[in-house]
Amino acid sequence: MNYLLIENDKCVGVCDYEPNVGNDNIQVITYSGNIPQERLIYVDGKVADMNNYTFINGKYVKKTKAIENLLNTNDEAKHYLNDTDWLVIRHRDQLALGQTTSLTNEQYLDLLTKRQAARERVVEYGE
Structure with missing residues (x-):
């Protein structure tokens, strides 16, 4: 005992x-x-x-394949956003300084579109 x-x-x-x-x-x-x-x-x-189990939103939740897939999708999307932050910042800085940008306008808009899609894939865990 x-x-x-x-x-x-x-x-x-x-x-x-x-x-x-x-x-x-x-x-x-x-x-x-x-x-x-x-x-x-x-x-x-x-x-x-x-x-x-996995700890989500202040409580333990039993791990399932669906939960694992959701967590992986969130991780991938968040990593993509973190990994591309510098591209957005550099582009904005170059514009503010009146310099030639490293990205074309088309490339920048494509990057913003992909970043928005990544944000939409991130699930905020509710109760």
């Missing part, structure tokens, strides 16, 4: 004796199952391995 110490839905300790936690903000769960080596969480009243 083990006792799991849960704080904010995360296991912060495991004891083989019943702990006295007093008035702390720690919940004690009696658990007789196998305890994963690490990455233990407490979700929906159950002990779970964190490897099977």
Whole structure:
């Protein structure tokens, strides 16, 4: 028999004796199952391995293929936006300084269109 110490839905300790936690903000769960080596969480009243969950918008969500695809799409879109920021900044700086731009107007508009498409692919996680 083990006792799991849960704080904010995360296991912060495991004891083989019943702990006295007093008035702390720690919940004690009696658990007789196998305890994963690490990455233990407490979700929906159950002990779970964190490897099977992802943390989205302040809570743990069970990993599924759809969730993984969504996270990958978001990561790719955000990386594209981060990786192309410098092109937009350079183009605007060159225009402001009255210099010849490295991108043609057509290339710049194409870049802006692709960046907008990337923004639209990013899903903001709601409750």
